[in-house]
Amino acid sequence: MFGSLTRGCAALVIAAVMALPAAAATQLTGAGSSFDYPFFSKAFYVYSQKNPDVTVNYQSIGSGGGIAQFTAKNVDFGATDVPMNAQELQRAGQPVLQIPVALGGAAIAYNLPGVSATIKLTRQTLADIYLGKITKWNDPQIARANHGVKLPDTAIVVVHRSDGSGTSYIFTDFLSHVSGEWKSRVGVGKSVSWPAPSAVGAKGNEGVAGQIRSTPGAIGYVELAYVVENHMPAVTLQNSAGKWVACSEATVAAAAADKPHVSPTDFSIVDAPGANSYPVAGFSWVVVYKKPADSGRARMLYDVLSWLVSSAGQENAKSLDYVPLPRSIQASALSTLKQMQH
Numbered sequence: 001m002f003g004s005l006t007r008g009c010a011a012l013v014i015a016a017v018m019a020l021p022a023a024a025a026t027q028l029t030g031a032g033s034s035f036d037y038p039f040f041s042k043a044f045y046v047y048s049q050k051n052p053d054v055t056v057n058y059q060s061i062g063s064g065g066g067i068a069q070f071t072a073k074n075v076d077f078g079a080t081d082v083p084m085n086a087q088e089l090q091r092a093g094q095p096v097l098q099i100p101v102a103l104g105g106a107a108i109a110y111n112l113p114g115v116s117a118t119i120k121l122t123r124q125t126l127a128d129i130y131l132g133k134i135t136k137w138n139d140p141q142i143a144r145a146n147h148g149v150k151l152p153d154t155a156i157v158v159v160h161r162s163d164g165s166g167t168s169y170i171f172t173d174f175l176s177h178v179s180g181e182w183k184s185r186v187g188v189g190k191s192v193s194w195p196a197p198s199a200v201g202a203k204g205n206e207g208v209a210g211q212i213r214s215t216p217g218a219i220g221y222v223e224l225a226y227v228v229e230n231h232m233p234a235v236t237l238q239n240s241a242g243k244w245v246a247c248s249e250a251t252v253a254a255a256a257a258d259k260p261h262v263s264p265t266d267f268s269i270v271d272a273p274g275a276n277s278y279p280v281a282g283f284s285w286v287v288v289y290k291k292p293a294d295s296g297r298a299r300m301l302y303d304v305l306s307w308l309v310s311s312a313g314q315e316n317a318k319s320l321d322y323v324p325l326p327r328s329i330q331a332s333a334l335s336t337l338k339q340m341q342h
Contacts, residue, residue: 030078097340
């Protein structure tokens, strides 16, 4: 249902299991962000090929689910596209380290049969679609940005995440920058009340991609790797500088370049300035306990994550349409991880 990406990720996982010894010394477990799943699938497979005594089992269950599983101590690490907040950290019951591990963009994918031209949307138009104020693809507001394109009188189906999602946080953060009405009526969050009457929820980036592909007239926000691998059309979006930009490695990197340092309390790069900046982009984070109970597993987890955020691990990001972490972010991530060793 979800196309070649999901099959490809599954193939990587199967290949990893087949290539490793029947009983690896340690299996580390993680859960959370579906935004990260394609990157993690490849990166952890590569790591296990080089270190066959360690495997990493990662479950793509959404950022909210990952934080819940991590807090319940059911996994060694969680992954989330928005860092844990003060209340979530308090529920964790012990000190937590939060480390940026991936950088990517949420493309605005759509399904519009019979239209071969790439659709352009202004920032405000996208907000109005998700507010339910624009309900047809041939609405004058869309038509003004798409001169010469014959737009059909097709109802817009707004697709969103049904699970607690860091990708939703990034997307609603962007909409709140664009629209005062969105900010006051809906706000920013991993889970929000979606106001458009046509809104349909789906679980994970995989689910949103599948829902869009199977629903004529649909539009939704999906991590770039899923869009590229499934050959889905995505809009060219107007950024804060008034320029039309597609979601790509280069435009996501441009958005991140405006903010060379991020922290768990200052991490947003949506609606970044700059002519080439894609406006719906963000970092994803791994969360670990500063002092895990099992010191042996802690050492292995440290080794895996240190490799993941370094240049060697980040090489696997580019091949899957993520952006390797900037060197300054890699350095701060490694510095934070070293606190596990103290």
